[in-house]
Amino acid sequence: MNPFKNWSGPQQRWWLLAFMGLFGFFFWLGYRYIVQVNSDIVPPPVQEPIPPKIPRQYSPNDTLLDLKLERDRERSQEAEQVQELLDKVGLSDQVRKAAEEELWRLTQNAAREHELENLLLAKGFKDCLVTIGQRMVTVVVGANLQPEQASTIGQLAAEVTALGLDRIQVVERSR
Structure with a gap:
């Protein structure tokens, strides 16, 4: 049963x-509503980007900073x-494992050096350099140290690196 079967062409x-x-009227109303709702939203103000904080400016006489750059470069x-060795195809398992361990050691040493330098900075030692080798840890501080300060530095280095105090060297850098 079709209710529209009696409709003629003009009536349809x-x-x-x-x-x-x-349909067009309701579409237009919806469009106007969306425009009105979206016009009420105020975008946040654009802020100027903050330049990164540089801990200190480089000067040609800053040998400690030069040493840090050289350490990082090496x-x-x-x-x-x-x-590059790890990327080679056909390495024996023993060589690959040794190379992976060496890469891990380098990464860990860099992280420990950074951690110890930040701890020393927090303790008030503004200029410091930490180098962790396979047998020795060297901490260079750009200040004249009291014996208790040198002891504090040694203890921090021992805690961070898990090496004994006999393998930690604290050096004062004279200006």
Whole structure:
């Protein structure tokens, strides 16, 4: 049973036109509503980017900073050489394992050096350099130290590196 079977052509067109007009009207109302809602949203103000804080400015006489840069450059070269070795195909398991251990040691030493330098900075030692080797830890401090300060530095280095005090060297850098 079709209720629209008695409709003639012009009557169908009129209802179709009315339906299309009603549909368009509601579409327009929805569009206006969305525009109104979105216009109420205020975007946050744009802030100027904050430049990164540079701990200190470089000066040509700053040998401690030069030493840090040289240490990091050498460590990067070592890590790159080990990585090149690891990238080679056909390495024996023993060589691959030794190379992976060396890369891990380099990464851990860099992290410990950074951690110890930050701890020393927090303790008030503004200029310091930490170098962790296979047998020795060297801490260079840019200040004249009292015996208790040297002891504190040694204890911190021993805690961070898990090495004995006999393998930690604290050096005062004269200016």
